[in-house]
Amino acid sequence: MPSVTIHTPQNVEIDYETARLGSRIGAWFIDAIVLLLSYLCCLYAVEQLGAGLNDDVALRLGPVFWVVLYFFTAEWLWRGHTVGKRLLNLRVIRLDGEDPTPADFLLRAVFLLPDVLFTAGTLAVLFITTGQRGQRLGDLVARTVVIQTDPPAGVTLVDLLKIRHRDHHPVRYPAVQRLSEADMLTVQQCLLRYRRYPNRAHREALALARARLLEVLALDAAAVEPEAEAFLETLLLDYIVLTR
Incomplete structure (x- = not known):
């Protein structure tokens, strides 16, 4: 493609x-x-x-x-x-x-x-x-x-439930409800692109997404996961648990 x-x-x-x-x-x-x-x-x-x-x-x-x-x-x-x-x-x-x-x-x-x-x-x-x-x-x-803008292989937001069963996932960032599904799909695409092409550019894109979301959600950087990938994955799971 x-x-x-x-x-x-x-x-x-x-x-x-x-x-x-x-x-x-x-x-x-x-x-x-x-x-x-x-x-x-x-x-x-x-x-x-x-x-x-x-x-x-x-x-x-x-x-x-x-x-x-x-x-x-x-x-x-x-x-x-x-x-x-x-x-x-x-x-x-x-x-x-x-x-x-x-x-x-x-x-x-x-x-x-x-x-x-x-x-x-x-x-x-x-x-x-x-x-x-x-x-x-x-x-x-x-x-x-x-x-x-569709994710590779037809993956949707709901597919992220396979990462971990949501019944066993405690919500850490309830403020994520302020974001739209379109926002979360953008986050998901950043993760999927990084996992598909784990290069420096996509790592930096994850870091930028993390910094922007910390600002939008008014979160303390010291109180969240230092790894951008882990933080974004947690946000996605929180969003699914709170909105599904």
Whole structure:
């Protein structure tokens, strides 16, 4: 599976699997259904309000504007996800490790016009299949890449119960309930990547995750496991026991 190495601002290298072409096409079709239904609902609402709407605008320019608005808004508010991307475990990230900005998402949305709408998707497929990082034209301009966020081998959060039976696991960090399942899946992926590729970069990624979680959960570093892997595993088990 093709991968991309992201250099974070902390000079840590993290490897991600780039999104598969089939997954990206599937996400696009899901989003297209959402776009169609939402646009029809919008037209109906405008009609019910009695607002006049030119047919040419509604049938030609309206859908183009709606596509740009949908992808920009969804990826911006959902941190690199759309409905289709979330369902198929895809996410947009920046190549420099920083969070994508609204301008990045707007560029990606605007370049959907030549990438997909005006070329029936052929330009996007051409760039994705021939480029080293699987980027379409909009990704190249915005310096972004679409990655797979699902864990290797289809492992899910519940699979971590196999590490140790939860009935015998005393909760150490109840504050973990403040985190979302998406947060814990990110932690899980850090662990899985380290166990799959136990190199220095992924060890440093675990250490950064530990430091960040200590800050978010207001925990004393001296009172938790010194090993990042053990600490993150305990957090995951605590989360499962408290939320399942």
